[in-house]
Amino acid sequence: MKLYITLSALVVVALCAPYESENDPELAAVIARRRLPALEHEEVHDKYGQYALRYVTAEGVVVSESGRLVPTASGGYVLVTEGEISYIGDDGELYITKFSAGIDGYHAESNHPLVAPEPVLA
Structure with missing residues (x-):
C-alpha cells in the first residue's frame, strides 16, 4: 500500500x-x-452602464462588443449586449462567432458551429 x-x-x-x-x-x-499586450484597445463607457469595446491581440484575435440599455414593458431597462469574436484557427480558417444577450436570452451563431458528438450506446 x-x-x-x-x-x-x-x-x-x-x-x-x-x-x-x-x-x-x-x-x-x-x-x-x-x-504581448493588445495591439489595439478601444473602450467607451457612459454613466448609465452602456459601453462599446474593441481590441485586437498579437495573435490576431479581434473582439468587439457593445451594451445598450433597452426599455422593457414593465417600465425598467435591460442591458442588451451584442458582439463578435474572430480569429484564425490552427487549420488556417477564419472563425467568426457573433452573439447577443438581452430580453430574449442568449443567442450565438458561428461560421463553424460546434456539432455535438453522437452518443455512444452501450
Missing part, C-alpha cells in the same frame, strides 16, 4: 511539473505571443 501511495504521489508531481517550452519552439512562440 505504501508503494502504491508513493508511486501515485510521484506521478502527480511529474504531471504537475511545469512544461519546459524550450524543448518545443512552436509552443514557446505561442506563449511569447500570448504575453
Whole structure:
C-alpha cells in the first residue's frame, strides 16, 4: 500500500511539473505571443452602464462588443449586449462567432458551429 501511495504521489508531481517550452519552439512562440499586450484597445463607457469595446491581440484575435440599455414593458431597462469574436484557427480558417444577450436570452451563431458528438450506446 505504501508503494502504491508513493508511486501515485510521484506521478502527480511529474504531471504537475511545469512544461519546459524550450524543448518545443512552436509552443514557446505561442506563449511569447500570448504575453504581448493588445495591439489595439478601444473602450467607451457612459454613466448609465452602456459601453462599446474593441481590441485586437498579437495573435490576431479581434473582439468587439457593445451594451445598450433597452426599455422593457414593465417600465425598467435591460442591458442588451451584442458582439463578435474572430480569429484564425490552427487549420488556417477564419472563425467568426457573433452573439447577443438581452430580453430574449442568449443567442450565438458561428461560421463553424460546434456539432455535438453522437452518443455512444452501450
